Amino acid sequence: MSTPSPSLRGGILVSTAGVFGSAFLWLLSFKAVALWMGPEGVGLFSQMRQMAQAATVGATFGGTNSVVQGLSERHEEAARRQFRATAARLVGMSGLMVVLAILVAAPALTQFFLSSGAPALVATVRWLALAVLLNVAGTYALAVLNGYRSYPYLALAQIAGPAALVMLLAGAWWWRLPADPFVLSLSFVVCFGITCLAGLFGMSRLPRLAAALPAPRLAKAESRVFLRFALSNLAAALSTTLALLLIRSWVIEARGLAFAGLFDAGWTLTFNYTTLFLTACSAIYLPLLTRATDAQSQKACMLKTAYLVLAGGVLVCYGMVLLKAPLIKLLYSPEFQPSGEVLSVLVIAVLFRSISWVYGTMILATRNSRVLLLSDLALNLSLLATVKFALVGFSSLSALAWAFVLPNFLYLVFVVEYAGYKNPLMRRRLIWPFLLAAALPLAALVLTGAGAAQDWSIEQWCCLLVGPAVAAASLVAYKRVVL
Template identity: 25%
Template sequence: MAVSTLKTAVGQFFGLVLGAVAVKLLAVLAGPAGVGLYSILRHLQQMLSSVASIGGQNAVVQGLSSHQGISKRQFFISSFYVFFVASLLLSIGVFIFADFIAAWIFEGEHTSAIRWLIIPIVLGALLFFFRGVLTAEMEFGALSIVTMLTGLGAALVALPVGLAYARGNSNVMVLLLAGGPLLGLIAAFFYVRRIGYFKDVKSVSPTGATRAAIVRFLRVALPSLLSLFLTLGSVLIVRSYIVRYYGLEGAGQFDAAWSISAMYLALFLTSLQSYLLPELSKVNDGRDLHFALAKAFHFSLLIALPLIGCLVVMKPLIVSILFSREFLPSLDVLRWVLVGDFVRVLGWVISTALVARADMRGFAMAEALWSLIFMSVSLFLLPYGLEWVGFAYFVSYVFYLVFLASRLRLHHGLVLKKRKLLYWLAGFLIASLIAWLCWDDRELYSWHFILILPALVFSFLIMGADERIFAQHLMNRLRLRLSGLSGRR
């Protein structure tokens, strides 16, 4: 699990660094208002790409991982054509209803940008599909390269986009959204073809699709689509209300906090899920499932607490580096979001287990609960300040975790050991204490780094003896590689 997660995380890391470079250039050239416009267009593109892909890549991963031979090929072809048809229909819909979307989100402005958004929507949907295939085949090295190229594509177009926006061309923001997926999509296609798919025209003929395979795909995909639509839709509604109350500048401040959370969680949780979802999908025995889930929970806790502790302490510096000092007001939102992320980590592990067991009803109900609570609390408290959106994020993930744990126990008979739960509770208290001690700080002070020590000590203490040996082995390998590189220089 550690090795597979690390392989994917390397690509996620470099992809995020390149993506952060793109956002940094945009923040400097376009300011909070430009970042606000970009964030809403990006969120709209992500939501519609998820709709075009019928819920993202999870259904592809689950389906390909749980089938073999001819049925696997049929599932691949069937799901590909579902993606293709859905993308075509959605593109027509966006073109027709662009005026309505612009009136709802931007009060009638940026209609042409929404029409141009069709291009990154289709590119994003196809990228979801190919990433799903590579994840199911456990091609983690290929996934890393695809992720890096996606970040590189965004970084290459960020400078001209920022300069063009500064001169009054707002439609050019769509180019930034299309530049990222394009390079990643090209690379993903070649990797998928190399492992045996898309060898020739005959291998992807529509005659290879079957009704049974389409039904199997939709059985997992439609609940995922519903949950994604509710989740992304609720956040989009909150973003639109932020624009009404605080303008595009307020939307930019919110996006800074939201993006920092999304960046490091993508680095960690997405990498973990790339291993966990296909692995859990292959497990049939309840004892093996319990063991795999406990292992994933333990591993996520080991990494999450020091990671979140570092981010809590260094959040003023991180905001200044990734964006600019103009975005420091986003810390009011971020301080709540980071505490909520610790709760989210355990929920993510449980929700992945539900998807792997094809319990899409439970998964969709959990996502719907989160969306309802987040949107309701946000809209109720937004008039009192932007920071309360962060509070809504934290509260909604508490309810999300409670529901998922109950679902896992009542419908699957799986309960984490009390010792594991006590570990998590102790970690949550440590993360909350660190956040409280530097709650209102706008600068990074040297004494803050002392606050990270309890998180590191706690993670070390809950390690098993074999895990400590493995961690030491990884550190020694890294040290040897670094010394080898310095020797070559």
């Protein structure tokens, strides 16, 4: 595996800027909703976003991975055009079917996922169908730009929509508009619409064919291969999205929108944005890992990514634990201080999730559809079981947060073992010491009840100082891996 070229390194920087810019703008949108509508508004906004994401995942066969994978495997522009024609037709048809289903089933969806049959909320869900249609088109455009490594236009599309979203929600708060769910659905329409337009503009700047294609679409055999992998990817991704959607509906039903809003604040600051960041990082990592054909280059690609992700994740997670009170006040409002209980626990799950993403991407890169499906189903079923247990047996935010730690730890164990099975050079000792050294002090901080920084004991400060040491060790290990 060769060292990335200067142009690729520049693309990585641009893509990273797009990822962080998009995540920051979504964070500002939650801040605007928190100031405008309070915890209940955040709970509703987050659930609507999850509903739109679930529908989009279903319509795009699991998101961008299937299209990125297909384009990365094809180097000739003619082959890429044939693949795009087939993928666009399939995504377009599934998108229309999903949107029609939302329009028809809006009352049932509102009752199930929002625990309400209010006409205003039913109308809001119907408007959300338009946002889903735009998001499907935008997601396909982002996947194509990703597959072509058109990183400047990819970053533009990633940032443009959330920027419009923030402006609309900030305007609603500034002008003290009534807390109307319709404005939230309108904000999603604007956000995904701008993203779609920016993505289509980027696609218009891609290379053009000099002559017409002899066959406008893929052959039937190639189409079946793509569809088989896409359906497996869909089932795996949709199981995750639907599990989170179901969990939020359980929380709303059992504890109300305000409790759900407090949990979502901690979730958004930790797990949600980590997942968004890692998904966006696949723009770089998945194509590189797919092209790593021998065991040594595959090992180098995975370890470099794992150490870099771990170093950054450790610094961010420990920093959030240290500054959780002012961070929540700054990014939400003083009403959301109980969300600190969620944040302190979920950072542990975040570290597990980050490394399992690095190792688990091998399943995508090798297109092992059966393992992809079964592993994700097992993860999400165990997550649903632990969350249900926490909601029935406990009433605290921290108990609900702990329900996410165990399933993610078990999934991490599985993907590390799977990577070692597929590539004997991927030894357990290359990652577990770093990861345990990072996670155990965070667990100790939660169990000792660390509060504000000025009230912490010497032992708790010692736990906190482990984070920078682990991050430094990860960076040293990163530099020792030769591509």
